Amino acid sequence: MKYGYIGLGLMGGGLARNLIRAGKDVTVFDLNPEAIKKTLAVGTTGKAAQGAAELAGCDVVFTSLPLPKHIEGTMLGEEGLLSKMKAGATYIDVSTIDPKTARKLAEAAESKGIGFLACPLGKGPAQAEKAEQPIFAGGKKEVYEKMLDTLKIVGNPVYYLGGAEQAYAFKLISNMIGMTNLAVLAEGLRIGEKAGIEPKQLQELLADTGANSFQLQVRGPWILNNDFGNRFGVSLALKDVRLGCDMADDWGYDARFTKLAKKFYEIAEAQGFANEDCNAVYKVL
Structure with a gap:
């Protein structure tokens, strides 16, 4: 089976490397030559494409791209990759996009006889690199079952949520909760500083109360150490929160x-922290 992978960033790169580590025949494409070089360095079964169109002959194509417009520009329309892929192939997107874009992708794939799975991811780059990335899959059950072994190569555990729209909706809801929790955590840490509580002790004590959370456990220590290195950047966090709010608005929920x-x-x-980790929200609170 021949695999194609488009988008080798912090998340996509790890998943693509997992396929190569497993000895799969993988053709990769990214606008960043260094990302391609890093991905191909993990094994001998990967090769680089000069453009997305070169992946048209693959049996399975993955995309991991930042915005819905990037997905649409790559996959849809007369020049999009879906128009060039062979019937019977499968397209798997692991990006974080909105349910409306999911419908477009699913309909375009189905019209060409191509299977489609929405497979947004649950954690960060470190988990992606170790194939420990939770995958939330949506799409036709027969396509999911056909691709399950492949999905288990790139990440684990794998959950099936039903339709593609449900999978993307879940990821947006998860990020809405996570990013709102992070903002509240940052605010609480600031108030604790005002109260004169030693910051390290503050975090330790919060972890033993109802204030404990994933964000406290993971990003709390980064904030404590002034570590704002980009694991999941402010701009991406903002993109997901915007998509989630728009999704809720579409359903009549504020x-x-x-x-x-x-x-x-x-x-x-706006203050220049777009490419720092989303814990940089602490700086503006």
């Missing part, structure tokens, strides 16, 4: 808490 948190990520981006 995501008030998330919209409030979104304002602080917007401030962080």
Whole structure:
């Protein structure tokens, strides 16, 4: 089976390397030559493409791209890759996009006789590199079952949520909660500083109360050490929160808490922290 992988960033690169480590025939493409070089360095079964169109003959194509417009520009339309792929192939997207874009992708793939799976991811680059990345899959059950062994190569555990729209909706909801929680955590840490509580002790004590959270456990120590290195950047966090709020609006629900948190990520981006980790929201609170 021949695999294609488009998008070798912090998340996609790790998944593509897992395929190569497993000895799979993988053709990769990214606009960044260094990302390609890093990915091909892990094994001998990978090769580079000069453009996305070169992946048209693959049996399975993955995409991991930043924004819905990047996915649409790469995959849809007369020049999009879906128009060039062979019937019976499978397209798997692991990006974080919105349910409306999911419908477009699913419909375009189905019209060409191509299977489609939405497979957004649950954690960060470190888990992606070790094939310990939770995968939330959505699409037709027969396509999911056909691709399950492949998905288990790039990440684990793998969950099936039903339709592609449900998979993307879940990921957006997860990030809405996570990023809002992070903003509240940053605010709490600032108030603790005002109260004169030693910051390390503050975090240790919070972890033993109802204030404990993934963000406290993971990003709390980074904040404590002034570590704002980009694992999941402010700009990407803001993109996901915006998509989530728009999704909720489409369904007639006003995501008030998330919209409030979104304002602080917007401030962080405007103040030049776009390419720092999303924990940089601490700097603007």
